[in-house]
Amino acid sequence: MTKSSAAVRTPAVSEPNAREIKPGVVAFKRARILEEASALFYEKGYESATLEMLADRLSATKPFLYTYFKGKSAILSAICEAGVQESLAALDRIEEIERLPIDQLKASLREVAEIIVARHEYLVIYQREMMNLDRADAQRILRLRHEFDLRIGNLIENCVRDRSISVANAATMSVWMGGLLTWIIHCYRPGSKRSAEAVVDQAVEACLRLVGLA
Amino acid sequence: MTKSSAAVRTPAVSEPNAREIKPGVVAFKRARILEEASALFYEKGYESATLEMLADRLSATKPFLYTYFKGKSAILSAICEAGVQESLAALDRIEEIERLPIDQLKASLREVAEIIVARHEYLVIYQREMMNLDRADAQRILRLRHEFDLRIGNLIENCVRDRSISVANAATMSVWMGGLLTWIIHCYRPGSKRSAEAVVDQAVEACLRLVGLA
Known part of the structure:
Protein backbone atom coordinates (compact mmCIF):
# COMPACT_ATOMS: atom_id res chain seq x y z
CA MET A 1 0.00 0.00 0.00
CA THR A 2 2.73 2.49 0.97
CA LYS A 3 4.66 1.58 -2.15
CA SER A 4 1.64 1.91 -4.42
CA SER A 5 0.37 5.20 -3.02
CA ALA A 6 3.93 6.58 -3.33
CA ALA A 7 3.88 5.55 -7.01
CA VAL A 8 0.52 7.24 -7.48
CA ARG A 9 1.78 10.46 -5.93
CA THR A 10 5.13 10.45 -7.79
CA PRO A 11 4.24 11.85 -11.28
CA ALA A 12 3.98 15.47 -10.14
CA VAL A 13 7.51 15.29 -8.75
CA SER A 14 9.67 13.21 -11.09
CA GLU A 15 7.62 12.10 -14.11
CA PRO A 16 8.41 8.37 -13.97
CA ASN A 17 7.66 6.41 -17.10
CA ALA A 18 4.60 4.21 -17.46
CA ARG A 19 6.54 1.04 -16.69
CA GLU A 20 7.42 2.39 -13.24
CA ILE A 21 3.90 3.51 -12.42
CA LYS A 22 1.97 0.46 -13.59
CA PRO A 23 2.90 -2.14 -10.93
CA GLY A 24 2.10 0.39 -8.22
CA VAL A 25 -1.27 1.20 -9.71
CA VAL A 26 -2.13 -2.47 -10.14
CA ALA A 27 -1.18 -3.17 -6.50
CA PHE A 28 -3.19 -0.17 -5.37
CA LYS A 29 -6.30 -1.23 -7.29
CA ARG A 30 -6.00 -4.83 -6.09
CA ALA A 31 -5.67 -3.60 -2.50
CA ARG A 32 -8.76 -1.38 -2.88
CA ILE A 33 -10.78 -4.29 -4.27
CA LEU A 34 -9.73 -6.51 -1.37
CA GLU A 35 -10.55 -3.81 1.15
CA GLU A 36 -14.11 -3.38 -0.17
CA ALA A 37 -14.58 -7.11 -0.67
CA SER A 38 -13.49 -7.74 2.88
CA ALA A 39 -16.01 -5.22 4.24
CA LEU A 40 -18.70 -6.81 2.08
CA PHE A 41 -17.92 -10.43 3.04
CA TYR A 42 -17.62 -9.39 6.69
CA GLU A 43 -21.09 -7.81 6.67
CA LYS A 44 -23.04 -10.16 4.39
CA GLY A 45 -21.05 -13.40 4.48
CA TYR A 46 -19.22 -14.74 1.44
CA GLU A 47 -22.09 -16.77 0.03
CA SER A 48 -24.61 -13.91 0.05
CA ALA A 49 -22.15 -11.41 -1.40
CA THR A 50 -22.03 -10.97 -5.20
CA LEU A 51 -19.53 -9.41 -7.58
CA GLU A 52 -22.26 -6.94 -8.59
CA MET A 53 -22.48 -5.69 -5.00
CA LEU A 54 -18.70 -5.40 -4.87
CA ALA A 55 -18.54 -3.51 -8.19
CA ASP A 56 -21.25 -1.15 -6.89
CA ARG A 57 -19.32 -0.39 -3.70
CA LEU A 58 -16.28 0.47 -5.83
CA SER A 59 -18.36 2.46 -8.36
CA ALA A 60 -16.87 0.08 -10.91
CA THR A 61 -18.03 -2.73 -13.20
CA LYS A 62 -17.75 -6.52 -13.02
CA PRO A 63 -15.30 -6.60 -15.97
CA PHE A 64 -13.07 -4.20 -13.98
CA LEU A 65 -12.97 -6.78 -11.15
CA TYR A 66 -12.13 -9.57 -13.60
CA THR A 67 -9.08 -7.60 -14.76
CA TYR A 68 -7.60 -8.06 -11.28
CA PHE A 69 -9.07 -11.34 -10.02
CA LYS A 70 -10.30 -14.53 -11.70
CA GLY A 71 -13.51 -14.38 -9.68
CA LYS A 72 -15.11 -14.21 -6.24
CA SER A 73 -13.19 -17.23 -5.01
CA ALA A 74 -9.83 -15.69 -6.00
CA ILE A 75 -10.76 -12.56 -4.04
CA LEU A 76 -11.61 -14.66 -0.99
CA MET B 1 -26.18 -38.54 27.30
CA THR B 2 -25.11 -40.81 30.20
CA LYS B 3 -28.29 -40.04 32.05
CA SER B 4 -30.49 -40.68 29.04
CA SER B 5 -28.88 -43.94 27.95
CA ALA B 6 -29.17 -45.16 31.55
CA ALA B 7 -32.87 -44.33 31.42
CA VAL B 8 -33.27 -46.21 28.15
CA ARG B 9 -31.55 -49.30 29.54
CA THR B 10 -33.36 -49.25 32.89
CA PRO B 11 -36.76 -50.87 32.11
CA ALA B 12 -35.46 -54.47 32.11
CA VAL B 13 -34.13 -53.97 35.62
CA SER B 14 -36.58 -51.84 37.59
CA GLU B 15 -39.63 -50.99 35.44
CA PRO B 16 -39.65 -47.22 36.02
CA ASN B 17 -42.86 -45.45 35.17
CA ALA B 18 -43.32 -43.41 32.00
CA ARG B 19 -42.68 -40.13 33.77
CA GLU B 20 -39.18 -41.28 34.68
CA ILE B 21 -38.33 -42.51 31.22
CA LYS B 22 -39.60 -39.58 29.19
CA PRO B 23 -37.06 -36.85 30.03
CA GLY B 24 -34.25 -39.31 29.31
CA VAL B 25 -35.74 -40.29 25.97
CA VAL B 26 -36.26 -36.65 25.00
CA ALA B 27 -32.65 -35.81 25.93
CA PHE B 28 -31.42 -38.83 24.00
CA LYS B 29 -33.38 -37.91 20.87
CA ARG B 30 -32.29 -34.28 21.05
CA ALA B 31 -28.68 -35.40 21.41
CA ARG B 32 -28.98 -37.72 18.39
CA ILE B 33 -30.45 -34.92 16.29
CA LEU B 34 -27.63 -32.57 17.28
CA GLU B 35 -25.02 -35.23 16.54
CA GLU B 36 -26.32 -35.80 13.00
CA ALA B 37 -26.95 -32.08 12.41
CA SER B 38 -23.40 -31.32 13.47
CA ALA B 39 -21.98 -33.88 11.04
CA LEU B 40 -24.19 -32.43 8.29
CA PHE B 41 -23.34 -28.75 8.97
CA TYR B 42 -19.67 -29.68 9.29
CA GLU B 43 -19.64 -31.37 5.87
CA LYS B 44 -21.98 -29.15 3.86
CA GLY B 45 -21.98 -25.86 5.75
CA TYR B 46 -25.06 -24.55 7.55
CA GLU B 47 -26.53 -22.64 4.62
CA SER B 48 -26.44 -25.58 2.19
CA ALA B 49 -27.82 -28.05 4.72
CA THR B 50 -31.58 -28.60 4.86
CA LEU B 51 -33.91 -30.16 7.42
CA GLU B 52 -34.86 -32.72 4.75
CA MET B 53 -31.23 -33.87 4.56
CA LEU B 54 -31.10 -34.06 8.35
CA ALA B 55 -34.34 -36.04 8.58
CA ASP B 56 -32.98 -38.45 5.93
CA ARG B 57 -29.77 -39.03 7.89
CA LEU B 58 -31.87 -39.88 10.94
CA SER B 59 -34.34 -42.01 8.94
CA ALA B 60 -36.95 -39.66 10.36
CA THR B 61 -39.35 -36.96 9.11
CA LYS B 62 -39.27 -33.17 9.27
CA PRO B 63 -42.23 -33.09 11.74
CA PHE B 64 -40.17 -35.36 14.03
CA LEU B 65 -37.41 -32.70 14.05
CA TYR B 66 -39.93 -29.96 14.81
CA THR B 67 -41.02 -31.87 17.92
CA TYR B 68 -37.59 -31.27 19.38
CA PHE B 69 -36.41 -27.98 17.81
CA LYS B 70 -38.18 -24.88 16.50
CA GLY B 71 -36.16 -25.07 13.29
CA LYS B 72 -32.73 -25.19 11.69
CA SER B 73 -31.57 -22.08 13.52
CA ALA B 74 -32.51 -23.53 16.94
CA ILE B 75 -30.47 -26.63 16.08
CA LEU B 76 -27.47 -24.47 15.17
Whole structure:
Protein backbone atom coordinates (compact mmCIF):
# COMPACT_ATOMS: atom_id res chain seq x y z
CA MET A 1 0.00 0.00 0.00
CA THR A 2 2.73 2.49 0.97
CA LYS A 3 4.66 1.58 -2.15
CA SER A 4 1.64 1.91 -4.42
CA SER A 5 0.37 5.20 -3.02
CA ALA A 6 3.93 6.58 -3.33
CA ALA A 7 3.88 5.55 -7.01
CA VAL A 8 0.52 7.24 -7.48
CA ARG A 9 1.78 10.46 -5.93
CA THR A 10 5.13 10.45 -7.79
CA PRO A 11 4.24 11.85 -11.28
CA ALA A 12 3.98 15.47 -10.14
CA VAL A 13 7.51 15.29 -8.75
CA SER A 14 9.67 13.21 -11.09
CA GLU A 15 7.62 12.10 -14.11
CA PRO A 16 8.41 8.37 -13.97
CA ASN A 17 7.66 6.41 -17.10
CA ALA A 18 4.60 4.21 -17.46
CA ARG A 19 6.54 1.04 -16.69
CA GLU A 20 7.42 2.39 -13.24
CA ILE A 21 3.90 3.51 -12.42
CA LYS A 22 1.97 0.46 -13.59
CA PRO A 23 2.90 -2.14 -10.93
CA GLY A 24 2.10 0.39 -8.22
CA VAL A 25 -1.27 1.20 -9.71
CA VAL A 26 -2.13 -2.47 -10.14
CA ALA A 27 -1.18 -3.17 -6.50
CA PHE A 28 -3.19 -0.17 -5.37
CA LYS A 29 -6.30 -1.23 -7.29
CA ARG A 30 -6.00 -4.83 -6.09
CA ALA A 31 -5.67 -3.60 -2.50
CA ARG A 32 -8.76 -1.38 -2.88
CA ILE A 33 -10.78 -4.29 -4.27
CA LEU A 34 -9.73 -6.51 -1.37
CA GLU A 35 -10.55 -3.81 1.15
CA GLU A 36 -14.11 -3.38 -0.17
CA ALA A 37 -14.58 -7.11 -0.67
CA SER A 38 -13.49 -7.74 2.88
CA ALA A 39 -16.01 -5.22 4.24
CA LEU A 40 -18.70 -6.81 2.08
CA PHE A 41 -17.92 -10.43 3.04
CA TYR A 42 -17.62 -9.39 6.69
CA GLU A 43 -21.09 -7.81 6.67
CA LYS A 44 -23.04 -10.16 4.39
CA GLY A 45 -21.05 -13.40 4.48
CA TYR A 46 -19.22 -14.74 1.44
CA GLU A 47 -22.09 -16.77 0.03
CA SER A 48 -24.61 -13.91 0.05
CA ALA A 49 -22.15 -11.41 -1.40
CA THR A 50 -22.03 -10.97 -5.20
CA LEU A 51 -19.53 -9.41 -7.58
CA GLU A 52 -22.26 -6.94 -8.59
CA MET A 53 -22.48 -5.69 -5.00
CA LEU A 54 -18.70 -5.40 -4.87
CA ALA A 55 -18.54 -3.51 -8.19
CA ASP A 56 -21.25 -1.15 -6.89
CA ARG A 57 -19.32 -0.39 -3.70
CA LEU A 58 -16.28 0.47 -5.83
CA SER A 59 -18.36 2.46 -8.36
CA ALA A 60 -16.87 0.08 -10.91
CA THR A 61 -18.03 -2.73 -13.20
CA LYS A 62 -17.75 -6.52 -13.02
CA PRO A 63 -15.30 -6.60 -15.97
CA PHE A 64 -13.07 -4.20 -13.98
CA LEU A 65 -12.97 -6.78 -11.15
CA TYR A 66 -12.13 -9.57 -13.60
CA THR A 67 -9.08 -7.60 -14.76
CA TYR A 68 -7.60 -8.06 -11.28
CA PHE A 69 -9.07 -11.34 -10.02
CA LYS A 70 -10.30 -14.53 -11.70
CA GLY A 71 -13.51 -14.38 -9.68
CA LYS A 72 -15.11 -14.21 -6.24
CA SER A 73 -13.19 -17.23 -5.01
CA ALA A 74 -9.83 -15.69 -6.00
CA ILE A 75 -10.76 -12.56 -4.04
CA LEU A 76 -11.61 -14.66 -0.99
CA SER A 77 -8.32 -16.49 -1.31
CA ALA A 78 -6.35 -13.21 -1.49
CA ILE A 79 -8.13 -11.96 1.65
CA CYS A 80 -7.48 -15.17 3.57
CA GLU A 81 -3.83 -15.21 2.52
CA ALA A 82 -2.97 -11.58 3.30
CA GLY A 83 -2.40 -11.92 7.06
CA VAL A 84 0.02 -14.82 6.90
CA GLN A 85 1.86 -13.39 3.87
CA GLU A 86 2.38 -10.07 5.65
CA SER A 87 3.49 -11.91 8.78
CA LEU A 88 6.09 -13.93 6.86
CA ALA A 89 7.34 -10.70 5.24
CA ALA A 90 7.65 -9.15 8.71
CA LEU A 91 9.75 -12.12 9.90
CA ASP A 92 12.07 -11.61 6.89
CA ARG A 93 12.43 -7.92 7.65
CA ILE A 94 13.12 -8.45 11.35
CA GLU A 95 15.73 -11.11 10.64
CA GLU A 96 17.66 -8.42 8.75
CA ILE A 97 17.32 -5.78 11.48
CA GLU A 98 17.69 -7.60 14.80
CA ARG A 99 20.84 -9.55 15.67
CA LEU A 100 19.99 -11.32 18.96
CA PRO A 101 17.57 -14.26 18.71
CA ILE A 102 15.58 -13.04 21.72
CA ASP A 103 15.15 -9.60 20.13
CA GLN A 104 14.13 -11.26 16.86
CA LEU A 105 11.51 -13.31 18.71
CA LYS A 106 10.13 -10.34 20.63
CA ALA A 107 10.03 -8.03 17.59
CA SER A 108 8.43 -10.77 15.47
CA LEU A 109 5.65 -11.44 17.98
CA ARG A 110 4.92 -7.73 18.27
CA GLU A 111 4.83 -7.08 14.52
CA VAL A 112 2.64 -10.09 13.86
CA ALA A 113 0.27 -9.05 16.66
CA GLU A 114 0.05 -5.61 15.03
CA ILE A 115 -0.66 -7.17 11.63
CA ILE A 116 -3.45 -9.26 13.18
CA VAL A 117 -5.00 -6.15 14.74
CA ALA A 118 -4.77 -4.30 11.42
CA ARG A 119 -6.14 -7.28 9.47
CA HIS A 120 -8.91 -8.10 11.94
CA GLU A 121 -11.61 -8.29 9.29
CA TYR A 122 -9.50 -10.41 6.90
CA LEU A 123 -8.75 -12.94 9.62
CA VAL A 124 -12.34 -13.20 10.80
CA ILE A 125 -13.30 -13.89 7.18
CA TYR A 126 -10.60 -16.58 6.93
CA GLN A 127 -11.93 -18.33 10.04
CA ARG A 128 -15.54 -18.11 8.89
CA GLU A 129 -15.19 -18.84 5.19
CA MET A 130 -12.31 -21.33 5.14
CA MET A 131 -14.58 -24.02 3.70
CA ASN A 132 -15.56 -21.79 0.79
CA LEU A 133 -11.96 -21.63 -0.42
CA ASP A 134 -10.93 -23.65 -3.46
CA ARG A 135 -9.16 -26.76 -2.24
CA ALA A 136 -5.82 -25.74 -3.75
CA ASP A 137 -6.04 -22.25 -2.18
CA ALA A 138 -6.96 -23.68 1.21
CA GLN A 139 -3.98 -26.01 1.10
CA ARG A 140 -1.60 -23.27 -0.04
CA ILE A 141 -2.70 -21.05 2.87
CA LEU A 142 -2.33 -23.94 5.32
CA ARG A 143 1.23 -24.46 4.02
CA LEU A 144 1.98 -20.77 4.61
CA ARG A 145 0.61 -21.01 8.16
CA HIS A 146 2.72 -24.09 8.72
CA GLU A 147 5.77 -22.22 7.42
CA PHE A 148 4.98 -19.42 9.88
CA ASP A 149 4.86 -21.91 12.78
CA LEU A 150 8.18 -23.40 11.64
CA ARG A 151 9.82 -19.97 11.48
CA ILE A 152 8.58 -19.02 14.97
CA GLY A 153 9.74 -22.47 16.15
CA ASN A 154 13.21 -21.72 14.73
CA LEU A 155 13.32 -18.36 16.51
CA ILE A 156 12.45 -20.09 19.80
CA GLU A 157 15.03 -22.80 19.07
CA ASN A 158 17.73 -20.13 18.53
CA CYS A 159 16.82 -18.55 21.88
CA VAL A 160 17.08 -21.93 23.57
CA ARG A 161 20.49 -22.50 21.94
CA ASP A 162 21.93 -19.20 23.19
CA ARG A 163 20.28 -19.87 26.58
CA SER A 164 18.09 -16.78 26.69
CA ILE A 165 15.11 -19.10 27.30
CA SER A 166 14.54 -22.73 28.25
CA VAL A 167 11.71 -24.84 26.81
CA ALA A 168 11.54 -28.56 26.10
CA ASN A 169 9.78 -28.34 22.74
CA ALA A 170 10.19 -25.21 20.60
CA ALA A 171 7.94 -26.52 17.80
CA THR A 172 5.05 -27.16 20.18
CA MET A 173 5.40 -23.74 21.78
CA SER A 174 5.30 -22.07 18.36
CA VAL A 175 1.91 -23.67 17.70
CA TRP A 176 0.44 -22.34 20.96
CA MET A 177 1.96 -18.92 20.29
CA GLY A 178 0.09 -19.01 16.98
CA GLY A 179 -3.06 -19.72 18.97
CA LEU A 180 -2.52 -16.77 21.29
CA LEU A 181 -1.80 -14.43 18.39
CA THR A 182 -4.88 -15.61 16.49
CA TRP A 183 -7.01 -15.09 19.62
CA ILE A 184 -6.38 -11.36 19.18
CA ILE A 185 -9.23 -11.27 16.66
CA HIS A 186 -11.62 -12.27 19.46
CA CYS A 187 -10.18 -9.73 21.93
CA TYR A 188 -10.08 -6.74 19.68
CA ARG A 189 -12.12 -5.20 16.91
CA PRO A 190 -11.95 -1.66 15.59
CA GLY A 191 -13.82 0.52 18.06
CA SER A 192 -13.76 -2.03 20.91
CA LYS A 193 -13.34 -1.10 24.57
CA ARG A 194 -9.77 -2.37 24.82
CA SER A 195 -7.26 -0.38 22.77
CA ALA A 196 -5.31 -2.07 20.00
CA GLU A 197 -2.04 -1.25 21.79
CA ALA A 198 -3.20 -2.85 25.04
CA VAL A 199 -4.26 -6.04 23.26
CA VAL A 200 -0.96 -6.24 21.34
CA ASP A 201 0.98 -5.78 24.60
CA GLN A 202 -1.07 -8.47 26.33
CA ALA A 203 -0.73 -10.93 23.46
CA VAL A 204 3.04 -10.47 23.27
CA GLU A 205 3.33 -10.83 27.04
CA ALA A 206 1.23 -14.01 26.97
CA CYS A 207 3.45 -15.47 24.20
CA LEU A 208 6.60 -14.66 26.17
CA ARG A 209 5.11 -16.22 29.30
CA LEU A 210 4.73 -19.47 27.36
CA VAL A 211 8.51 -19.63 27.10
CA GLY A 212 9.13 -18.46 30.66
CA LEU A 213 9.76 -14.78 29.89
CA ALA A 214 7.83 -11.62 30.91
CA MET B 1 -26.18 -38.54 27.30
CA THR B 2 -25.11 -40.81 30.20
CA LYS B 3 -28.29 -40.04 32.05
CA SER B 4 -30.49 -40.68 29.04
CA SER B 5 -28.88 -43.94 27.95
CA ALA B 6 -29.17 -45.16 31.55
CA ALA B 7 -32.87 -44.33 31.42
CA VAL B 8 -33.27 -46.21 28.15
CA ARG B 9 -31.55 -49.30 29.54
CA THR B 10 -33.36 -49.25 32.89
CA PRO B 11 -36.76 -50.87 32.11
CA ALA B 12 -35.46 -54.47 32.11
CA VAL B 13 -34.13 -53.97 35.62
CA SER B 14 -36.58 -51.84 37.59
CA GLU B 15 -39.63 -50.99 35.44
CA PRO B 16 -39.65 -47.22 36.02
CA ASN B 17 -42.86 -45.45 35.17
CA ALA B 18 -43.32 -43.41 32.00
CA ARG B 19 -42.68 -40.13 33.77
CA GLU B 20 -39.18 -41.28 34.68
CA ILE B 21 -38.33 -42.51 31.22
CA LYS B 22 -39.60 -39.58 29.19
CA PRO B 23 -37.06 -36.85 30.03
CA GLY B 24 -34.25 -39.31 29.31
CA VAL B 25 -35.74 -40.29 25.97
CA VAL B 26 -36.26 -36.65 25.00
CA ALA B 27 -32.65 -35.81 25.93
CA PHE B 28 -31.42 -38.83 24.00
CA LYS B 29 -33.38 -37.91 20.87
CA ARG B 30 -32.29 -34.28 21.05
CA ALA B 31 -28.68 -35.40 21.41
CA ARG B 32 -28.98 -37.72 18.39
CA ILE B 33 -30.45 -34.92 16.29
CA LEU B 34 -27.63 -32.57 17.28
CA GLU B 35 -25.02 -35.23 16.54
CA GLU B 36 -26.32 -35.80 13.00
CA ALA B 37 -26.95 -32.08 12.41
CA SER B 38 -23.40 -31.32 13.47
CA ALA B 39 -21.98 -33.88 11.04
CA LEU B 40 -24.19 -32.43 8.29
CA PHE B 41 -23.34 -28.75 8.97
CA TYR B 42 -19.67 -29.68 9.29
CA GLU B 43 -19.64 -31.37 5.87
CA LYS B 44 -21.98 -29.15 3.86
CA GLY B 45 -21.98 -25.86 5.75
CA TYR B 46 -25.06 -24.55 7.55
CA GLU B 47 -26.53 -22.64 4.62
CA SER B 48 -26.44 -25.58 2.19
CA ALA B 49 -27.82 -28.05 4.72
CA THR B 50 -31.58 -28.60 4.86
CA LEU B 51 -33.91 -30.16 7.42
CA GLU B 52 -34.86 -32.72 4.75
CA MET B 53 -31.23 -33.87 4.56
CA LEU B 54 -31.10 -34.06 8.35
CA ALA B 55 -34.34 -36.04 8.58
CA ASP B 56 -32.98 -38.45 5.93
CA ARG B 57 -29.77 -39.03 7.89
CA LEU B 58 -31.87 -39.88 10.94
CA SER B 59 -34.34 -42.01 8.94
CA ALA B 60 -36.95 -39.66 10.36
CA THR B 61 -39.35 -36.96 9.11
CA LYS B 62 -39.27 -33.17 9.27
CA PRO B 63 -42.23 -33.09 11.74
CA PHE B 64 -40.17 -35.36 14.03
CA LEU B 65 -37.41 -32.70 14.05
CA TYR B 66 -39.93 -29.96 14.81
CA THR B 67 -41.02 -31.87 17.92
CA TYR B 68 -37.59 -31.27 19.38
CA PHE B 69 -36.41 -27.98 17.81
CA LYS B 70 -38.18 -24.88 16.50
CA GLY B 71 -36.16 -25.07 13.29
CA LYS B 72 -32.73 -25.19 11.69
CA SER B 73 -31.57 -22.08 13.52
CA ALA B 74 -32.51 -23.53 16.94
CA ILE B 75 -30.47 -26.63 16.08
CA LEU B 76 -27.47 -24.47 15.17
CA SER B 77 -27.85 -22.56 18.41
CA ALA B 78 -27.92 -25.78 20.47
CA ILE B 79 -24.75 -27.00 18.71
CA CYS B 80 -22.94 -23.70 19.28
CA GLU B 81 -23.96 -23.61 22.92
CA ALA B 82 -23.07 -27.18 23.88
CA GLY B 83 -19.34 -26.73 24.44
CA VAL B 84 -19.58 -23.76 26.77
CA GLN B 85 -22.57 -25.22 28.67
CA GLU B 86 -20.69 -28.46 29.28
CA SER B 87 -17.61 -26.50 30.33
CA LEU B 88 -19.61 -24.48 32.87
CA ALA B 89 -21.13 -27.70 34.22
CA ALA B 90 -17.60 -29.14 34.56
CA LEU B 91 -16.51 -26.08 36.58
CA ASP B 92 -19.51 -26.60 38.92
CA ARG B 93 -18.64 -30.25 39.38
CA ILE B 94 -14.96 -29.60 40.05
CA GLU B 95 -15.74 -26.90 42.59
CA GLU B 96 -17.55 -29.58 44.58
CA ILE B 97 -14.75 -32.13 44.33
CA GLU B 98 -11.47 -30.21 44.65
CA ARG B 99 -10.67 -28.14 47.72
CA LEU B 100 -7.43 -26.31 46.83
CA PRO B 101 -7.76 -23.44 44.31
CA ILE B 102 -4.73 -24.64 42.36
CA ASP B 103 -6.22 -28.13 42.04
CA GLN B 104 -9.53 -26.60 40.97
CA LEU B 105 -7.75 -24.59 38.28
CA LYS B 106 -5.74 -27.54 36.98
CA ALA B 107 -8.71 -29.90 36.96
CA SER B 108 -10.91 -27.30 35.29
CA LEU B 109 -8.42 -26.65 32.49
CA ARG B 110 -8.02 -30.37 31.86
CA GLU B 111 -11.75 -31.12 31.81
CA VAL B 112 -12.50 -28.19 29.53
CA ALA B 113 -9.67 -29.22 27.18
CA GLU B 114 -11.20 -32.71 27.06
CA ILE B 115 -14.64 -31.27 26.31
CA ILE B 116 -13.17 -29.23 23.46
CA VAL B 117 -11.51 -32.32 22.00
CA ALA B 118 -14.76 -34.27 22.30
CA ARG B 119 -16.81 -31.39 20.83
CA HIS B 120 -14.35 -30.57 18.03
CA GLU B 121 -17.03 -30.53 15.33
CA TYR B 122 -19.47 -28.42 17.39
CA LEU B 123 -16.83 -25.78 18.06
CA VAL B 124 -15.66 -25.60 14.46
CA ILE B 125 -19.29 -25.04 13.48
CA TYR B 126 -19.61 -22.30 16.09
CA GLN B 127 -16.55 -20.49 14.71
CA ARG B 128 -17.69 -20.83 11.12
CA GLU B 129 -21.42 -20.22 11.46
CA MET B 130 -21.54 -17.64 14.26
CA MET B 131 -23.05 -15.07 11.93
CA ASN B 132 -25.91 -17.42 11.00
CA LEU B 133 -27.11 -17.51 14.62
CA ASP B 134 -30.20 -15.54 15.58
CA ARG B 135 -29.07 -12.35 17.26
CA ALA B 136 -30.54 -13.32 20.65
CA ASP B 137 -28.89 -16.77 20.52
CA ALA B 138 -25.53 -15.26 19.53
CA GLN B 139 -25.71 -12.86 22.46
CA ARG B 140 -26.76 -15.56 24.91
CA ILE B 141 -23.81 -17.73 23.88
CA LEU B 142 -21.43 -14.75 24.17
CA ARG B 143 -22.73 -14.17 27.70
CA LEU B 144 -22.04 -17.81 28.56
CA ARG B 145 -18.51 -17.50 27.17
CA HIS B 146 -18.03 -14.36 29.19
CA GLU B 147 -19.28 -16.18 32.29
CA PHE B 148 -16.75 -18.92 31.59
CA ASP B 149 -13.92 -16.35 31.40
CA LEU B 150 -15.09 -14.81 34.67
CA ARG B 151 -15.15 -18.18 36.42
CA ILE B 152 -11.64 -19.07 35.21
CA GLY B 153 -10.56 -15.56 36.25
CA ASN B 154 -11.96 -16.24 39.74
CA LEU B 155 -10.09 -19.54 39.95
CA ILE B 156 -6.85 -17.74 39.04
CA GLU B 157 -7.66 -14.99 41.53
CA ASN B 158 -8.11 -17.58 44.30
CA CYS B 159 -4.72 -19.10 43.43
CA VAL B 160 -3.13 -15.65 43.60
CA ARG B 161 -4.76 -15.05 46.98
CA ASP B 162 -3.43 -18.26 48.52
CA ARG B 163 -0.06 -17.54 46.84
CA SER B 164 0.13 -20.68 44.75
CA ILE B 165 0.69 -18.43 41.70
CA SER B 166 1.53 -14.81 41.03
CA VAL B 167 0.02 -12.83 38.15
CA ALA B 168 -0.79 -9.14 37.86
CA ASN B 169 -4.14 -9.51 36.12
CA ALA B 170 -6.19 -12.67 36.62
CA ALA B 171 -9.02 -11.52 34.34
CA THR B 172 -6.66 -10.90 31.43
CA MET B 173 -4.98 -14.26 31.88
CA SER B 174 -8.33 -16.03 31.84
CA VAL B 175 -9.05 -14.53 28.40
CA TRP B 176 -5.74 -15.81 26.97
CA MET B 177 -6.33 -19.20 28.57
CA GLY B 178 -9.63 -19.26 26.72
CA GLY B 179 -7.66 -18.59 23.54
CA LEU B 180 -5.26 -21.46 24.16
CA LEU B 181 -8.10 -23.86 24.96
CA THR B 182 -10.02 -22.82 21.85
CA TRP B 183 -6.88 -23.31 19.73
CA ILE B 184 -7.22 -27.04 20.47
CA ILE B 185 -9.74 -27.27 17.63
CA HIS B 186 -6.97 -26.25 15.20
CA CYS B 187 -4.43 -28.68 16.71
CA TYR B 188 -6.59 -31.74 16.89
CA ARG B 189 -9.30 -33.42 14.91
CA PRO B 190 -10.50 -37.01 15.18
CA GLY B 191 -7.96 -39.15 13.33
CA SER B 192 -5.22 -36.51 13.34
CA LYS B 193 -1.52 -37.33 13.80
CA ARG B 194 -1.33 -35.94 17.32
CA SER B 195 -3.31 -37.92 19.89
CA ALA B 196 -6.13 -36.25 21.80
CA GLU B 197 -4.31 -36.94 25.09
CA ALA B 198 -1.12 -35.26 23.88
CA VAL B 199 -3.00 -32.16 22.73
CA VAL B 200 -4.92 -31.93 26.03
CA ASP B 201 -1.65 -32.25 27.97
CA GLN B 202 0.00 -29.56 25.84
CA ALA B 203 -2.93 -27.17 26.12
CA VAL B 204 -3.11 -27.53 29.91
CA GLU B 205 0.65 -27.05 30.18
CA ALA B 206 0.48 -23.94 27.98
CA CYS B 207 -2.32 -22.49 30.17
CA LEU B 208 -0.34 -23.16 33.34
CA ARG B 209 2.76 -21.56 31.80
CA LEU B 210 0.71 -18.38 31.33
CA VAL B 211 0.46 -18.12 35.11
CA GLY B 212 4.04 -19.18 35.75
CA LEU B 213 3.39 -22.86 36.50
CA ALA B 214 4.54 -26.05 34.68
